[in-house]
Each structure stands twice: as structure tokens, then as C-alpha cells.
Amino acid sequence: MSSAIVNKEFTDFGKKMIIIAILTLLSFILGIVGAFFPLLGLIITVVFGVLIIIFFLLVLGDIKKAGRELNNKQLLDFTPRFLWGTIMRFIGQIIFSIGLMLIEDLWVMIIIGVVLIIVGSILRYKAWSGLATFFEANVQLFTPNISGRANTGAKLCKIATILDMTIIFSFIGEILRIIGYFMLSGTKNIWQAPGQPVYQPATPQPTPTPATSAPSASFCPNCGSSITSGAKFCPNCGSDIS
Numbered sequence: 001m002s003s004a005i006v007n008k009e010f011t012d013f014g015k016k017m018i019i020i021a022i023l024t025l026l027s028f029i030l031g032i033v034g035a036f037f038p039l040l041g042l043i044i045t046v047v048f049g050v051l052i053i054i055f056f057l058l059v060l061g062d063i064k065k066a067g068r069e070l071n072n073k074q075l076l077d078f079t080p081r082f083l084w085g086t087i088m089r090f091i092g093q094i095i096f097s098i099g100l101m102l103i104e105d106l107w108v109m110i111i112i113g114v115v116l117i118i119v120g121s122i123l124r125y126k127a128w129s130g131l132a133t134f135f136e137a138n139v140q141l142f143t144p145n146i147s148g149r150a151n152t153g154a155k156l157c158k159i160a161t162i163l164d165m166t167i168i169f170s171f172i173g174e175i176l177r178i179i180g181y182f183m184l185s186g187t188k189n190i191w192q193a194p195g196q197p198v199y200q201p202a203t204p205q206p207t208p209t210p211a212t213s214a215p216s217a218s219f220c221p222n223c224g225s226s227i228t229s230g231a232k233f234c235p236n237c238g239s240d241i242s
Contacts, residue, residue, distance in 0.1 A: 006141065007190050009066040014188025016059045021181035023052050028174050038101045045097060049090050056086060063131075072138075074130035081130070085123030089164070092116030114167060121164040128158035146186050153183030 027048035034041025060079045067075030096113030099106045132154035139147045157180040163173030218226075218241075225236035234241055 003141075005069050006066050009062045009069070010142075010187040011190050012188075013059055013062040013066075014185045014190070016055050016062070017181055018185035018188065020052055020055050020059070021178055021185060023048055023055070024174070024181060025178050027052070028171075028178065038097070042094070042097045042101070045093055049093070053086060053090065056082070070138075072134060074134040077130050078127045081123045081127035085120040085125075085127060085161075087120070088116045089120030089124065092118075092120060117167065118165045121161045124164075125158055125161040128154050128161060132158060142187070142190060146190060149183045149186040153180040153186075156180030156183065 027044060030044045030048070031041060034044045060083060063075050064079045066072075067078070092113045092115070094113075095109050096117065099108075099110035099113055102109075132151055135142075135147050135151035135154060141147070142150070156176045160173035160177040160180065163169045163176070220226075220234035220237060220239055220241060222239040223234060223237040225234055233239065
């Protein structure tokens, strides 16, 4: 496993997520205006939906590469679940919008749109749930701040998919999703994050060996010869020096 490759993929993931967050925010704001003009609302949904899907396809590539590098099931499962879930939800939204404009004749399209939105939301729920589990279980790959923010962001996106299924509260889910996208974009700072200190055991210092003092010399009071300390008799004249 190469940590450099994994870091690069999550850095690219974060950079694309910030763009997705901004596009989703703009789509949400313009969508409110489009609510009063159904045709304009449909155009906004299609245009921004396509742009968001394009960037998400790039994001899925980053996640897939990181998943292969780490051999991680949550990351590898994220791509197909999110991709199919997003496509189904996107198509469901378009069909639902058309059905609203022509409700007298195409009420069946509203039901089909709702079903597609619900099924797509379930798949997206599983995808975000797996990504949240990954960030929670792999804190060591990131700093605690980046991992914590990304985990929270994925959980907010997971909650948003539940609200999507209610249709009525989907606008609240969109707000949570936008916040979640911005939090997930924090992985773009992984290269600038300070690395964890590497443990290096202290090199043991050699214990100094006490120097052996050389025997001190003294002199015989009788003949003046040098006498080794501790001797009782002079080796020259034999005098008792104890």
C-alpha cells in the first residue's frame, strides 16, 4: 500500500467535493426560484444535475482508486451503489417534475418518479453509510480533525437520503447534503496536515565505568624508598611502616 497514492486520491476527492458543494448550493437556491416557474425549475434541475453527476463521476474514480490501493470494501462498494442510486434518483426527479406539470394526464409518472427516487435514495444511503464507516474505522490515515469532519459529512449525507424518501422533507435533506459536501471537502487539506510523530526509541547511553585509581605511592621513613600504598614493610630495608 502506498500512502502517497491514497493521500493524492483523497486530496483530489476533497477538491472535487468543494465544487460539487457549490453547484448543489446554487442548484438549491435557483430551484427555489424555479418552484414558481415549473419549466425553469425543470431546466435548472437538468443542467445542474448533469454538472453534478459529471463531477461525481470523477469523485467516484478517486474513491475507487483509493479503495483498490487499500483493498477496502466500503470504498469499493461506494461507487456502484452511489452511481446507480444517483442515476435512479435523477431520472425520478425529472419524471416527477414532468408529472407535476401535467398532473391531470400523467399522474402515473408522479408515482413512477417517487418510486425511482425512493429506490435511488436507498442505494445512496448504503453508499454514504459505508463511507462514514470507512472514515470512522481508518482514523490513522488522516488527522483526527480531517477524519472527524469527513465522517460527520458522510453521516449528514446519509441522513439526507432518508429525508429524500419522504419527498416532502427533501428540501431539508438538500440543506444537510450541502453541509455534508462542504465537510467532506476537508480531505483536500490532507497534504498540508502535519504528520504524526514517528516514535524513535532513545539510544541507550553507555554507563560510565568508574576509573580504577592507581595505587598511591608513599616513602619509607627509614631509607626513603618508594613504597606501594597498603604495604606493611619497606621492600628495600625491611622497616616496619604499618
